[in-house]
Amino acid sequence: MLHLQEIKVRHFEKHGIKYKVVYSPLPEEEIANNTACCPQTLYEIHSECDGEYSLNWEAKLLRRNGKPTTIIEPIFKKPILIQEGIVPFEKIQAQFEEELAEVVKRREQMKKHRKD
Numbered sequence: 001m002l003h004l005q006e007i008k009v010r011h012f013e014k015h016g017i018k019y020k021v022v023y024s025p026l027p028e029e030e031i032a033n034n035t036a037c038c039p040q041t042l043y044e045i046h047s048e049c050d051g052e053y054s055l056n057w058e059a060k061l062l063r064r065n066g067k068p069t070t071i072i073e074p075i076f077k078k079p080i081l082i083q084e085g086i087v088p089f090e091k092i093q094a095q096f097e098e099e100l101a102e103v104v105k106r107r108e109q110m111k112k113h114r115k116d
Helices: 028-034 089-115
Strands: 008-014 017-023 040-049 052-064 067-074 081-084
Touching (some): 067 089
Antiparallel strands (some): 008 017, 017 040, 067 081
């Protein structure tokens, strides 16, 4: 797996949680062509907790049956999406933000249990 050599970073906040996406500035066509050698990292999504960012999800591009294929994997979990072609970040972002909403719900439930 080739990790990002040159990077760009965008910062976001949703449901009160800050996160950032780290991605390559290379054109998509070049990234796709590079999969002939080895899988490429499309995006890394890091969320903030207690002032520190941790990697949560990775979107990788690899070659399957001769075609570029995107795999989205939460860290320490099975892939949640395998799709031919390059999946746009906006689609990944929408799924990630749904997960953030679940995190907020779990945190609220944990706070309720602590008060009881």
